[in-house]
Amino acid sequence: MKSGDFLENYKIVFSYDGTSYHGFQVQENALTVQEVLERGLEKIYGKKIRVEVAGRTDAGVHARGQVANFFAPGNISSEVLPLALNSVLPRDIVVIEASRVDQKFHARRDACAKTYSYTINNGRFPNVFLRLYSWHIADRLCVEDMKLAASFLLGKHDFKAFQASGSSVETTEREIFFLEIEQRGYLITLWFKGDGFLYKMVRNITGTLIEIGLKKRKPEDMQSILRSGNRQNAGKTAPAKGLCLEKVFYHHTDTLL
Amino acid sequence: MKSGDFLENYKIVFSYDGTSYHGFQVQENALTVQEVLERGLEKIYGKKIRVEVAGRTDAGVHARGQVANFFAPGNISSEVLPLALNSVLPRDIVVIEASRVDQKFHARRDACAKTYSYTINNGRFPNVFLRLYSWHIADRLCVEDMKLAASFLLGKHDFKAFQASGSSVETTEREIFFLEIEQRGYLITLWFKGDGFLYKMVRNITGTLIEIGLKKRKPEDMQSILRSGNRQNAGKTAPAKGLCLEKVFYHHTDTLL
Numbered sequence: 001m002k003s004g005d006f007l008e009n010y011k012i013v014f015s016y017d018g019t020s021y022h023g024f025q026v027q028e029n030a031l032t033v034q035e036v037l038e039r040g041l042e043k044i045y046g047k048k049i050r051v052e053v054a055g056r057t058d059a060g061v062h063a064r065g066q067v068a069n070f071f072a073p074g075n076i077s078s079e080v081l082p083l084a085l086n087s088v089l090p091r092d093i094v095v096i097e098a099s100r101v102d103q104k105f106h107a108r109r110d111a112c113a114k115t116y117s118y119t120i121n122n123g124r125f126p127n128v129f130l131r132l133y134s135w136h137i138a139d140r141l142c143v144e145d146m147k148l149a150a151s152f153l154l155g156k157h158d159f160k161a162f163q164a165s166g167s168s169v170e171t172t173e174r175e176i177f178f179l180e181i182e183q184r185g186y187l188i189t190l191w192f193k194g195d196g197f198l199y200k201m202v203r204n205i206t207g208t209l210i211e212i213g214l215k216k217r218k219p220e221d222m223q224s225i226l227r228s229g230n231r232q233n234a235g236k237t238a239p240a241k242g243l244c245l246e247k248v249f250y251h252h253t254d255t256l257l
Numbered sequence: 258m259k260s261g262d263f264l265e266n267y268k269i270v271f272s273y274d275g276t277s278y279h280g281f282q283v284q285e286n287a288l289t290v291q292e293v294l295e296r297g298l299e300k301i302y303g304k305k306i307r308v309e310v311a312g313r314t315d316a317g318v319h320a321r322g323q324v325a326n327f328f329a330p331g332n333i334s335s336e337v338l339p340l341a342l343n344s345v346l347p348r349d350i351v352v353i354e355a356s357r358v359d360q361k362f363h364a365r366r367d368a369c370a371k372t373y374s375y376t377i378n379n380g381r382f383p384n385v386f387l388r389l390y391s392w393h394i395a396d397r398l399c400v401e402d403m404k405l406a407a408s409f410l411l412g413k414h415d416f417k418a419f420q421a422s423g424s425s426v427e428t429t430e431r432e433i434f435f436l437e438i439e440q441r442g443y444l445i446t447l448w449f450k451g452d453g454f455l456y457k458m459v460r461n462i463t464g465t466l467i468e469i470g471l472k473k474r475k476p477e478d479m480q481s482i483l484r485s486g487n488r489q490n491a492g493k494t495a496p497a498k499g500l501c502l503e504k505v506f507y508h509h510t511d512t513l514l
Contacts, residue, residue, distance in 0.1 A: 015384070015385045015386075016385055017385045017386060017388075062385075062386070064386075082382065086382065086383070091383065091385070091388050092385055092388070093385065094382050094383050094384070094385050095382070096381075096382045124353075125339065125343065125351050125352075125353045126343070126348065126351050127272070127351070128272045128273055128274045128319075128348070128349055128350065128351050129272075129274060129319070129321075129390060131274075131348050131349070133386060
Protein backbone atom coordinates (compact mmCIF):
# COMPACT_ATOMS: atom_id res chain seq x y z
CA MET A 1 0.00 0.00 0.00
CA LYS A 2 1.10 3.53 -0.81
CA SER A 3 1.30 6.25 1.81
CA GLY A 4 -1.20 9.09 1.37
CA ASP A 5 1.57 11.54 0.48
CA PHE A 6 3.32 9.48 -2.13
CA LEU A 7 2.73 10.70 -5.65
CA GLU A 8 3.29 8.61 -8.75
CA ASN A 9 4.86 10.15 -11.85
CA TYR A 10 2.52 9.65 -14.82
CA LYS A 11 3.39 10.01 -18.47
CA ILE A 12 0.49 10.60 -20.84
CA VAL A 13 0.35 10.70 -24.64
CA PHE A 14 -2.43 12.86 -26.05
CA SER A 15 -3.82 14.40 -29.25
CA TYR A 16 -5.49 17.73 -29.71
CA ASP A 17 -7.05 19.85 -32.38
CA GLY A 18 -5.32 23.17 -31.74
CA THR A 19 -7.91 25.24 -33.63
CA SER A 20 -9.67 26.59 -30.53
CA TYR A 21 -6.61 27.02 -28.33
CA HIS A 22 -4.14 29.79 -27.79
CA GLY A 23 -1.18 27.46 -27.70
CA PHE A 24 -0.04 25.24 -24.93
CA GLN A 25 1.22 27.32 -22.02
CA VAL A 26 -1.10 28.95 -19.50
CA GLN A 27 -1.65 32.59 -20.47
CA GLU A 28 -3.94 35.30 -19.25
CA ASN A 29 -7.23 35.80 -21.12
CA ALA A 30 -6.69 32.87 -23.49
CA LEU A 31 -7.72 29.26 -23.24
CA THR A 32 -4.73 26.95 -23.59
CA VAL A 33 -4.36 23.18 -23.88
CA GLN A 34 -2.35 23.09 -20.62
CA GLU A 35 -5.10 24.91 -18.74
CA VAL A 36 -7.81 22.57 -20.00
CA LEU A 37 -5.66 19.52 -19.25
CA GLU A 38 -4.91 20.73 -15.72
CA ARG A 39 -8.59 21.48 -15.13
CA GLY A 40 -9.38 17.92 -16.22
CA LEU A 41 -6.81 16.51 -13.79
CA GLU A 42 -8.22 18.66 -11.00
CA LYS A 43 -11.71 17.25 -11.66
CA ILE A 44 -10.38 13.72 -11.42
CA TYR A 45 -7.96 14.05 -8.49
CA GLY A 46 -9.74 16.82 -6.62
CA LYS A 47 -6.63 19.00 -6.43
CA LYS A 48 -4.44 21.19 -8.60
CA ILE A 49 -1.91 19.22 -10.62
CA ARG A 50 0.78 20.84 -12.76
CA VAL A 51 1.70 19.20 -16.05
CA GLU A 52 5.09 19.31 -17.77
CA VAL A 53 4.76 19.00 -21.51
CA ALA A 54 7.29 17.74 -24.08
CA GLY A 55 6.77 20.39 -26.78
CA ARG A 56 4.96 23.67 -26.29
CA THR A 57 2.91 24.18 -29.41
CA ASP A 58 1.82 27.59 -30.65
CA ALA A 59 -1.76 28.80 -31.07
CA GLY A 60 -3.54 26.78 -33.77
CA VAL A 61 -0.87 24.04 -33.94
CA HIS A 62 -2.16 20.46 -33.55
CA ALA A 63 -0.75 17.36 -31.89
CA ARG A 64 -1.25 13.67 -32.56
CA GLY A 65 1.29 12.39 -30.02
CA GLN A 66 2.06 15.13 -27.51
CA VAL A 67 3.56 13.91 -24.21
CA ALA A 68 3.27 15.30 -20.70
CA ASN A 69 4.07 14.11 -17.20
CA PHE A 70 2.56 14.98 -13.83
CA PHE A 71 2.64 13.79 -10.23
CA ALA A 72 -0.60 12.37 -8.87
CA PRO A 73 -1.86 9.85 -6.30
CA GLY A 74 -1.65 6.23 -7.43
CA ASN A 75 -5.35 5.48 -6.97
CA ILE A 76 -6.20 5.55 -10.67
CA SER A 77 -4.60 2.82 -12.79
CA SER A 78 -2.80 3.60 -16.04
CA GLU A 79 -5.46 1.66 -17.93
CA VAL A 80 -8.34 3.68 -16.50
CA LEU A 81 -6.63 7.09 -16.55
CA PRO A 82 -7.16 7.87 -20.30
CA LEU A 83 -10.86 6.97 -20.03
CA ALA A 84 -11.28 9.02 -16.85
CA LEU A 85 -9.53 12.04 -18.36
CA ASN A 86 -11.35 11.81 -21.70
CA SER A 87 -14.67 11.77 -19.86
CA VAL A 88 -13.96 15.25 -18.42
CA LEU A 89 -11.95 16.78 -21.28
CA PRO A 90 -13.52 18.58 -24.24
CA ARG A 91 -13.76 16.51 -27.44
CA ASP A 92 -10.84 18.27 -29.13
CA ILE A 93 -8.35 16.83 -26.61
CA VAL A 94 -8.01 13.04 -26.34
CA VAL A 95 -5.63 11.11 -24.07
CA ILE A 96 -4.56 7.93 -25.88
CA GLU A 97 -2.04 6.41 -23.47
CA ALA A 98 -0.94 6.64 -19.83
CA SER A 99 1.83 4.92 -17.88
CA ARG A 100 3.54 5.20 -14.51
CA VAL A 101 7.14 6.21 -15.02
CA ASP A 102 10.33 6.76 -13.04
CA GLN A 103 10.16 9.65 -10.55
CA LYS A 104 12.97 11.34 -12.49
CA PHE A 105 11.18 11.26 -15.85
CA HIS A 106 10.54 14.76 -17.27
CA ALA A 107 8.51 14.99 -20.49
CA ARG A 108 10.44 17.94 -21.90
CA ARG A 109 14.00 17.51 -20.59
CA ASP A 110 14.15 13.79 -21.38
CA ALA A 111 12.79 14.06 -24.92
CA CYS A 112 15.59 13.11 -27.32
CA ALA A 113 13.71 13.63 -30.60
CA LYS A 114 10.42 14.86 -32.02
CA THR A 115 8.56 14.34 -35.28
CA TYR A 116 6.39 17.08 -36.76
CA SER A 117 4.30 16.98 -39.91
CA TYR A 118 3.29 19.94 -42.03
CA THR A 119 0.39 19.41 -44.45
CA ILE A 120 -0.10 21.39 -47.64
CA ASN A 121 -3.16 21.16 -49.88
CA ASN A 122 -1.78 21.91 -53.33
CA GLY A 123 -5.12 21.34 -55.08
CA ARG A 124 -6.94 24.04 -57.03
CA PHE A 125 -9.53 24.46 -54.29
CA PRO A 126 -9.52 24.28 -50.50
CA ASN A 127 -10.60 20.93 -49.04
CA VAL A 128 -13.41 21.60 -46.54
CA PHE A 129 -12.41 18.63 -44.37
CA LEU A 130 -8.76 19.71 -44.17
CA ARG A 131 -9.30 23.45 -43.98
CA LEU A 132 -8.25 23.56 -40.31
CA TYR A 133 -5.39 21.08 -40.72
CA SER A 134 -3.57 22.19 -43.86
CA TRP A 135 -2.22 25.22 -45.73
CA HIS A 136 -3.94 25.67 -49.08
CA ILE A 137 -1.60 26.77 -51.85
CA ALA A 138 -3.37 26.77 -55.23
CA ASP A 139 -0.25 27.45 -57.36
CA ARG A 140 1.54 24.25 -58.33
CA LEU A 141 4.59 23.49 -56.18
CA CYS A 142 7.76 21.96 -57.61
CA VAL A 143 8.27 19.13 -55.11
CA GLU A 144 11.61 18.14 -56.68
CA ASP A 145 13.07 21.58 -55.95
CA MET A 146 11.69 21.43 -52.40
CA LYS A 147 13.30 18.02 -51.85
CA LEU A 148 16.69 19.25 -53.05
CA ALA A 149 16.47 22.33 -50.81
CA ALA A 150 15.43 20.19 -47.83
CA SER A 151 18.51 17.97 -48.27
CA PHE A 152 20.77 20.89 -47.33
CA LEU A 153 19.17 21.04 -43.88
CA LEU A 154 19.89 17.46 -42.86
CA GLY A 155 22.35 16.89 -40.05
CA LYS A 156 23.72 19.18 -37.37
CA HIS A 157 23.63 22.90 -38.15
CA ASP A 158 23.20 26.28 -36.54
CA PHE A 159 19.54 26.95 -37.39
CA LYS A 160 19.52 30.56 -36.18
CA ALA A 161 18.21 31.75 -39.58
CA PHE A 162 15.00 29.81 -38.95
CA GLN A 163 14.43 30.86 -35.35
CA ALA A 164 11.67 33.40 -34.71
CA SER A 165 13.33 36.76 -34.15
CA GLY A 166 13.44 37.87 -30.53
CA SER A 167 13.65 34.38 -29.04
CA SER A 168 16.65 33.45 -26.91
CA VAL A 169 18.06 30.00 -26.23
CA GLU A 170 21.47 28.76 -25.06
CA THR A 171 22.41 27.36 -28.42
CA THR A 172 20.81 27.51 -31.84
CA GLU A 173 22.52 24.33 -33.00
CA ARG A 174 20.10 21.48 -33.72
CA GLU A 175 20.20 18.21 -35.63
CA ILE A 176 17.62 17.27 -38.24
CA PHE A 177 17.52 13.48 -38.66
CA PHE A 178 15.15 13.53 -41.56
CA LEU A 179 13.07 15.96 -43.58
CA GLU A 180 10.96 14.04 -46.05
CA ILE A 181 8.45 15.43 -48.50
CA GLU A 182 5.66 13.06 -49.37
CA GLN A 183 3.17 13.70 -52.18
CA ARG A 184 -0.15 11.86 -52.40
CA GLY A 185 -2.45 13.34 -55.00
CA TYR A 186 -2.77 17.04 -54.24
CA LEU A 187 -1.64 16.61 -50.64
CA ILE A 188 1.97 17.31 -49.79
CA THR A 189 3.21 16.41 -46.31
CA LEU A 190 6.56 17.51 -44.91
CA TRP A 191 7.92 15.20 -42.21
CA PHE A 192 10.52 16.63 -39.83
CA LYS A 193 12.42 14.60 -37.26
CA GLY A 194 15.09 16.26 -35.16
CA ASP A 195 16.65 16.31 -31.70
CA GLY A 196 14.83 19.57 -31.04
CA PHE A 197 13.45 22.56 -32.88
CA LEU A 198 13.94 26.28 -32.24
CA TYR A 199 10.92 28.53 -31.78
CA LYS A 200 8.90 28.50 -35.05
CA MET A 201 11.75 26.65 -36.80
CA VAL A 202 9.51 24.09 -38.54
CA ARG A 203 7.12 26.78 -39.80
CA ASN A 204 9.98 29.03 -40.93
CA ILE A 205 11.68 26.18 -42.81
CA THR A 206 8.31 25.25 -44.36
CA GLY A 207 7.68 28.84 -45.44
CA THR A 208 11.11 28.93 -47.08
CA LEU A 209 10.58 25.57 -48.81
CA ILE A 210 7.26 26.83 -50.19
CA GLU A 211 8.94 29.89 -51.73
CA ILE A 212 11.41 27.49 -53.35
CA GLY A 213 8.56 25.22 -54.52
CA LEU A 214 6.90 28.28 -56.08
CA LYS A 215 10.19 29.05 -57.91
CA LYS A 216 10.57 32.37 -56.13
CA ARG A 217 13.95 31.12 -54.88
CA LYS A 218 16.40 28.45 -56.01
CA PRO A 219 16.92 25.24 -54.03
CA GLU A 220 20.58 26.19 -53.52
CA ASP A 221 19.48 29.39 -51.75
CA MET A 222 18.70 27.20 -48.75
CA GLN A 223 22.44 26.77 -48.16
CA SER A 224 23.20 30.48 -48.05
CA ILE A 225 20.13 31.22 -45.90
CA LEU A 226 21.26 28.56 -43.40
CA ARG A 227 24.86 29.86 -43.37
CA SER A 228 23.78 33.49 -42.96
CA GLY A 229 22.19 32.82 -39.57
CA ASN A 230 19.87 35.72 -40.37
CA ARG A 231 16.10 35.26 -39.96
CA GLN A 232 15.46 38.02 -42.51
CA ASN A 233 16.99 35.91 -45.28
CA ALA A 234 14.58 33.01 -44.74
CA GLY A 235 11.00 32.82 -46.01
CA LYS A 236 7.75 33.75 -44.28
CA THR A 237 6.43 31.72 -41.35
CA ALA A 238 3.98 29.07 -42.59
CA PRO A 239 0.50 29.20 -40.96
CA ALA A 240 0.09 27.33 -37.66
CA LYS A 241 -2.87 25.19 -38.78
CA GLY A 242 -0.79 22.96 -41.11
CA LEU A 243 1.58 21.92 -38.31
CA CYS A 244 1.15 18.85 -36.12
CA LEU A 245 3.41 17.43 -33.40
CA GLU A 246 3.33 13.75 -34.35
CA LYS A 247 5.55 11.96 -31.84
CA VAL A 248 8.01 12.52 -29.02
CA PHE A 249 10.89 10.09 -28.53
CA TYR A 250 12.71 9.10 -25.30
CA HIS A 251 15.98 7.19 -24.91
CA HIS A 252 15.09 4.92 -22.06
CA THR A 253 12.24 2.58 -21.51
CA ASP A 254 10.36 4.89 -19.26
CA THR A 255 7.46 2.80 -18.07
CA LEU A 256 7.69 1.19 -14.67
CA LEU A 257 4.53 -0.83 -14.55
CA MET B 258 -24.51 37.99 -77.80
CA LYS B 259 -27.07 36.85 -75.28
CA SER B 260 -30.24 38.77 -74.62
CA GLY B 261 -30.53 40.32 -71.17
CA ASP B 262 -33.32 37.95 -70.20
CA PHE B 263 -31.67 34.72 -71.26
CA LEU B 264 -30.49 32.64 -68.36
CA GLU B 265 -27.92 29.86 -68.60
CA ASN B 266 -28.38 26.62 -66.69
CA TYR B 267 -25.32 26.03 -64.49
CA LYS B 268 -24.33 22.79 -62.84
CA ILE B 269 -21.99 23.07 -59.86
CA VAL B 270 -20.19 20.39 -57.84
CA PHE B 271 -19.44 21.39 -54.25
CA SER B 272 -18.20 20.09 -50.90
CA TYR B 273 -19.32 21.06 -47.46
CA ASP B 274 -18.62 20.29 -43.85
CA GLY B 275 -22.17 19.75 -42.57
CA THR B 276 -21.24 20.26 -38.90
CA SER B 277 -22.65 23.79 -38.62
CA TYR B 278 -25.67 23.34 -40.84
CA HIS B 279 -29.20 22.19 -40.25
CA GLY B 280 -29.29 20.12 -43.38
CA PHE B 281 -29.74 21.26 -46.93
CA GLN B 282 -33.24 22.62 -47.41
CA VAL B 283 -34.25 26.11 -46.37
CA GLN B 284 -35.96 25.97 -42.97
CA GLU B 285 -37.11 28.55 -40.52
CA ASN B 286 -34.71 29.47 -37.68
CA ALA B 287 -31.90 27.25 -38.90
CA LEU B 288 -28.98 27.92 -41.19
CA THR B 289 -28.93 25.51 -44.12
CA VAL B 290 -26.43 24.84 -46.90
CA GLN B 291 -29.02 25.85 -49.52
CA GLU B 292 -29.62 29.20 -47.84
CA VAL B 293 -25.91 29.98 -47.63
CA LEU B 294 -25.37 28.91 -51.24
CA GLU B 295 -28.30 31.04 -52.47
CA ARG B 296 -27.03 34.02 -50.48
CA GLY B 297 -23.64 33.56 -52.15
CA LEU B 298 -25.27 33.50 -55.60
CA GLU B 299 -27.25 36.63 -54.74
CA LYS B 300 -24.02 38.44 -53.80
CA ILE B 301 -22.47 37.52 -57.15
CA TYR B 302 -25.42 38.03 -59.48
CA GLY B 303 -27.20 40.77 -57.56
CA LYS B 304 -30.51 38.91 -57.52
CA LYS B 305 -32.21 35.96 -55.88
CA ILE B 306 -31.33 32.63 -57.49
CA ARG B 307 -32.94 29.34 -56.53
CA VAL B 308 -30.78 26.20 -56.55
CA GLU B 309 -31.94 22.64 -57.19
CA VAL B 310 -29.80 20.13 -55.42
CA ALA B 311 -29.13 16.46 -56.25
CA GLY B 312 -29.36 14.99 -52.76
CA ARG B 313 -30.85 16.75 -49.75
CA THR B 314 -28.55 15.91 -46.87
CA ASP B 315 -29.68 15.94 -43.25
CA ALA B 316 -28.30 18.13 -40.46
CA GLY B 317 -24.67 17.25 -39.77
CA VAL B 318 -24.21 15.17 -42.94
CA HIS B 319 -21.24 16.13 -45.13
CA ALA B 320 -20.69 16.22 -48.89
CA ARG B 321 -17.58 15.88 -51.00
CA GLY B 322 -19.32 15.93 -54.40
CA GLN B 323 -22.82 17.37 -54.01
CA VAL B 324 -24.37 18.69 -57.23
CA ALA B 325 -26.81 21.53 -57.81
CA ASN B 326 -28.10 23.49 -60.80
CA PHE B 327 -29.46 27.01 -61.11
CA PHE B 328 -30.36 29.52 -63.80
CA ALA B 329 -28.24 32.64 -63.98
CA PRO B 330 -27.01 35.23 -66.48
CA GLY B 331 -24.13 34.06 -68.67
CA ASN B 332 -21.77 36.88 -67.71
CA ILE B 333 -19.57 34.76 -65.44
CA SER B 334 -17.64 31.98 -67.14
CA SER B 335 -17.63 28.42 -65.80
CA GLU B 336 -13.93 28.74 -65.01
CA VAL B 337 -14.37 31.86 -62.90
CA LEU B 338 -17.63 30.86 -61.19
CA PRO B 339 -16.11 28.53 -58.53
CA LEU B 340 -13.54 31.17 -57.57
CA ALA B 341 -16.20 33.91 -57.45
CA LEU B 342 -18.54 31.78 -55.32
CA ASN B 343 -15.79 30.56 -52.97
CA SER B 344 -14.78 34.18 -52.36
CA VAL B 345 -18.22 34.92 -50.88
CA LEU B 346 -19.04 31.55 -49.28
CA PRO B 347 -17.98 30.56 -45.75
CA ARG B 348 -14.95 28.27 -45.57
CA ASP B 349 -16.98 25.16 -44.83
CA ILE B 350 -18.58 25.21 -48.30
CA VAL B 351 -16.31 24.97 -51.36
CA VAL B 352 -17.38 24.90 -55.00
CA ILE B 353 -14.97 22.68 -56.94
CA GLU B 354 -16.48 22.63 -60.43
CA ALA B 355 -18.95 24.56 -62.58
CA SER B 356 -20.25 24.00 -66.09
CA ARG B 357 -23.01 25.32 -68.38
CA VAL B 358 -25.48 22.55 -69.07
CA ASP B 359 -28.57 21.86 -71.16
CA GLN B 360 -31.60 23.95 -70.20
CA LYS B 361 -33.43 20.71 -69.33
CA PHE B 362 -30.79 19.46 -66.88
CA HIS B 363 -32.13 19.06 -63.34
CA ALA B 364 -29.64 18.10 -60.62
CA ARG B 365 -32.07 15.91 -58.67
CA ARG B 366 -34.37 14.43 -61.32
CA ASP B 367 -31.56 13.55 -63.71
CA ALA B 368 -29.31 11.89 -61.13
CA CYS B 369 -29.08 8.18 -61.97
CA ALA B 370 -26.85 7.11 -59.08
CA LYS B 371 -25.18 8.38 -55.92
CA THR B 372 -22.25 7.24 -53.82
CA TYR B 373 -22.20 7.78 -50.07
CA SER B 374 -19.46 6.90 -47.59
CA TYR B 375 -19.93 6.20 -43.90
CA THR B 376 -16.80 6.40 -41.71
CA ILE B 377 -16.38 4.50 -38.45
CA ASN B 378 -13.45 4.95 -36.07
CA ASN B 379 -13.11 1.53 -34.47
CA GLY B 380 -10.03 2.50 -32.43
CA ARG B 381 -9.93 2.46 -28.64
CA PHE B 382 -10.07 6.26 -28.46
CA PRO B 383 -11.73 9.01 -30.47
CA ASN B 384 -9.54 10.61 -33.13
CA VAL B 385 -9.60 14.39 -32.56
CA PHE B 386 -9.17 15.13 -36.26
CA LEU B 387 -12.02 12.85 -37.30
CA ARG B 388 -14.38 13.56 -34.42
CA LEU B 389 -16.76 15.53 -36.66
CA TYR B 390 -16.46 13.14 -39.61
CA SER B 391 -16.77 9.67 -38.10
CA TRP B 392 -18.70 7.56 -35.62
CA HIS B 393 -16.47 6.31 -32.82
CA ILE B 394 -17.22 2.73 -31.75
CA ALA B 395 -14.64 1.48 -29.23
CA ASP B 396 -15.83 -2.15 -29.16
CA ARG B 397 -14.19 -4.25 -31.86
CA LEU B 398 -16.38 -4.81 -34.91
CA CYS B 399 -16.45 -8.09 -36.82
CA VAL B 400 -15.99 -6.78 -40.36
CA GLU B 401 -16.44 -10.25 -41.90
CA ASP B 402 -19.94 -10.53 -40.44
CA MET B 403 -20.74 -7.01 -41.65
CA LYS B 404 -19.58 -7.89 -45.17
CA LEU B 405 -21.74 -11.01 -45.27
CA ALA B 406 -24.78 -9.05 -44.03
CA ALA B 407 -24.14 -6.30 -46.59
CA SER B 408 -24.14 -8.82 -49.43
CA PHE B 409 -27.85 -9.53 -48.84
CA LEU B 410 -28.68 -5.91 -49.69
CA LEU B 411 -27.11 -5.84 -53.14
CA GLY B 412 -29.44 -5.51 -56.10
CA LYS B 413 -33.04 -4.37 -56.42
CA HIS B 414 -35.16 -4.67 -53.27
CA ASP B 415 -37.99 -3.02 -51.40
CA PHE B 416 -35.98 -1.11 -48.75
CA LYS B 417 -39.00 -0.01 -46.71
CA ALA B 418 -37.49 -1.54 -43.54
CA PHE B 419 -34.65 1.01 -43.75
CA GLN B 420 -36.76 4.06 -44.51
CA ALA B 421 -37.26 6.56 -41.68
CA SER B 422 -40.73 6.03 -40.29
CA GLY B 423 -43.26 8.63 -41.33
CA SER B 424 -41.72 9.40 -44.71
CA SER B 425 -43.76 8.86 -47.86
CA VAL B 426 -42.51 8.21 -51.38
CA GLU B 427 -44.13 6.67 -54.47
CA THR B 428 -42.11 3.50 -54.28
CA THR B 429 -39.70 2.11 -51.70
CA GLU B 430 -37.94 -0.08 -54.25
CA ARG B 431 -34.32 0.90 -54.84
CA GLU B 432 -31.23 -0.74 -56.32
CA ILE B 433 -27.91 -0.94 -54.49
CA PHE B 434 -25.08 -1.38 -57.02
CA PHE B 435 -22.41 -1.88 -54.42
CA LEU B 436 -21.95 -1.81 -50.66
CA GLU B 437 -18.30 -2.27 -49.83
CA ILE B 438 -16.69 -2.28 -46.43
CA GLU B 439 -13.08 -1.13 -46.38
CA GLN B 440 -10.82 -1.46 -43.36
CA ARG B 441 -7.59 0.54 -43.02
CA GLY B 442 -6.10 0.29 -39.57
CA TYR B 443 -8.81 1.27 -37.09
CA LEU B 444 -10.83 3.12 -39.74
CA ILE B 445 -13.73 1.30 -41.35
CA THR B 446 -15.44 2.93 -44.33
CA LEU B 447 -18.73 1.73 -45.79
CA TRP B 448 -19.20 2.67 -49.46
CA PHE B 449 -22.76 2.71 -50.82
CA LYS B 450 -23.65 3.18 -54.46
CA GLY B 451 -27.25 2.98 -55.56
CA ASP B 452 -29.79 4.44 -57.97
CA GLY B 453 -31.31 6.33 -55.06
CA PHE B 454 -31.72 6.10 -51.32
CA LEU B 455 -34.83 6.44 -49.16
CA TYR B 456 -34.89 8.94 -46.31
CA LYS B 457 -32.19 7.94 -43.76
CA MET B 458 -31.71 4.62 -45.58
CA VAL B 459 -27.89 4.73 -45.54
CA ARG B 460 -27.78 5.60 -41.83
CA ASN B 461 -30.40 2.93 -40.98
CA ILE B 462 -28.51 0.25 -42.93
CA THR B 463 -25.25 1.36 -41.26
CA GLY B 464 -26.83 1.20 -37.79
CA THR B 465 -28.04 -2.33 -38.54
CA LEU B 466 -24.64 -3.41 -39.88
CA ILE B 467 -23.00 -2.08 -36.72
CA GLU B 468 -25.28 -4.19 -34.51
CA ILE B 469 -24.26 -7.18 -36.62
CA GLY B 470 -20.57 -6.23 -36.35
CA LEU B 471 -20.99 -6.05 -32.57
CA LYS B 472 -22.48 -9.59 -32.64
CA LYS B 473 -25.82 -8.36 -31.30
CA ARG B 474 -27.45 -9.82 -34.41
CA LYS B 475 -26.46 -12.47 -36.95
CA PRO B 476 -25.48 -11.55 -40.54
CA GLU B 477 -28.42 -13.62 -41.81
CA ASP B 478 -30.82 -11.41 -39.84
CA MET B 479 -30.33 -8.81 -42.55
CA GLN B 480 -32.41 -10.96 -44.92
CA SER B 481 -35.41 -11.19 -42.63
CA ILE B 482 -35.22 -7.50 -41.72
CA LEU B 483 -35.22 -6.58 -45.41
CA ARG B 484 -38.11 -8.94 -46.18
CA SER B 485 -40.18 -7.71 -43.22
CA GLY B 486 -40.43 -4.18 -44.64
CA ASN B 487 -40.74 -3.03 -41.04
CA ARG B 488 -38.51 -0.20 -39.80
CA GLN B 489 -38.83 -1.47 -36.22
CA ASN B 490 -36.95 -4.64 -37.10
CA ALA B 491 -33.87 -2.77 -38.34
CA GLY B 492 -31.13 -1.26 -36.17
CA LYS B 493 -30.76 2.27 -34.82
CA THR B 494 -30.03 5.19 -37.13
CA ALA B 495 -26.27 5.82 -37.29
CA PRO B 496 -25.18 9.38 -36.36
CA ALA B 497 -25.23 11.97 -39.16
CA LYS B 498 -21.59 13.06 -38.76
CA GLY B 499 -20.13 9.82 -40.23
CA LEU B 500 -22.07 10.20 -43.48
CA CYS B 501 -20.77 11.91 -46.61
CA LEU B 502 -22.35 12.28 -50.05
CA GLU B 503 -19.35 11.44 -52.23
CA LYS B 504 -20.55 11.67 -55.83
CA VAL B 505 -23.66 12.07 -57.98
CA PHE B 506 -23.83 10.36 -61.35
CA TYR B 507 -25.71 11.41 -64.52
CA HIS B 508 -26.41 9.36 -67.65
CA HIS B 509 -25.72 11.91 -70.29
CA THR B 510 -22.81 14.14 -70.97
CA ASP B 511 -24.38 17.18 -69.45
CA THR B 512 -21.89 19.89 -70.22
CA LEU B 513 -22.56 22.12 -73.17
CA LEU B 514 -19.49 24.31 -73.23
